[in-house]
Amino acid sequence: MDYNFYPDYQNQCKILRGLAADNKLRLLNIGKSLCGRTIYAAKIGHGNPFALIAGGFHGTEYLTEIAINGFSSVGCCADTARRICPDKNRWKANARGVDINHNFNACWREVKRRELDAGITKPACTRFGGLRPESEPETRAMVRMCRRFPFERVLALHSQGREIYWNFKNCAPKNGYELAKKMSLASGYELTEPETIADGGGFKDWFLKEFRREGFTAEIGLGENPLPLSDFEAEYPLVKKMIDAFLG
Numbered sequence: 272m273d274y275n276f277y278p279d280y281q282n283q284c285k286i287l288r289g290l291a292a293d294n295k296l297r298l299l300n301i302g303k304s305l306c307g308r309t310i311y312a313a314k315i316g317h318g319n320p321f322a323l324i325a326g327g328f329h330g331t332e333y334l335t336e337i338a339i340n341g342f343s344s345v346g347c348c349a350d351t352a353r354r355i356c357p358d359k360n361r362w363k364a365n366a367r368g369v370d371i372n373h374n375f376n377a378c379w380r381e382v383k384r385r386e387l388d389a390g391i392t393k394p395a396c397t398r399f400g401g402l403r404p405e406s407e408p409e410t411r412a413m414v415r416m417c418r419r420f421p422f423e424r425v426l427a428l429h430s431q432g433r434e435i436y437w438n439f440k441n442c443a444p445k446n447g448y449e450l451a452k453k454m455s456l457a458s459g460y461e462l463t464e465p466e467t468i469a470d471g472g473g474f475k476d477w478f479l480k481e482f483r484r485e486g487f488t489a490e491i492g493l494g495e496n497p498l499p500l501s502d503f504e505a506e507y508p509l510v511k512k513m514i515d516a517f518l519g
């Protein structure tokens with residue numbers, strides 16, 4: 272696959288439809304963004320849903336979407352169903368200035384208090400969690416999908432920092448840390464704890480709190496967002512090793 276293109280909505284649709292036409296995955300429409308764009312999930316393999324890899328929560332982190340495309344194209348572990356969801360946010364916040372990864376219902380009031388303390392009081396390009404949890408259609412699409420399919424584990428891709436987050440308020444199941452260590456060893460990414468304002472309101476936080484099953488966030492790449500497309504080639508082998516460890 273040629274990765275050297277900007278993964279805007281049109282390009283992403285073209286790639287996903289192409290992979291679907293080659294029978295490498297099955298496309299599911301899981302909802303619409305605030306702008307009315309379809310949010311797709313791609314199912315790889317057959318059988319019961321097993322794991323979800325999600326990216327594109329923040330529009331400036333488009334290498335996460337390219338990573339998911341790359342992973343879809345290899346079609347690994349074809350005997351087990353995998354779902355991969357590239358969200359279509361083009362900015363760090365969605366179209367009405369809500370940061371989707373502060374909008375999930377995981378200690379949302381606590382998150383809101385910290386936002387206000389930090390002077391984030393209204394829609395902004397980052398870190399405004401909305402007026403109530405799950406106020407945004409993008410958030411609700413992810414929540415609905417996780418309620419519909421009993422994923423054993425989820426991995427949310429963000430950038431950057433080469434770090435893996437594996438816990439939220441001690442909700443991680445007992446093998447969560449062990450799996451995170453394997454992902455860290457495979458990729459060289461560091462295991463870490465979130466800085467205070469990033470703790471809560473996120474997709475993996477909500478998944479851990481809601482289901483007490485394994486949920487991870489991985490920050491791919493190093494540098495300043497948006498990372499250049501040229502960084503992808505060197506980063507992808509690390510991401511791939513981490514994802515292989517995640518899938519076990």
Ligand SMILES: [Zn+2]
Pocket residue numbers: 328329332372428429430
């Ligand atoms: Zn992010």
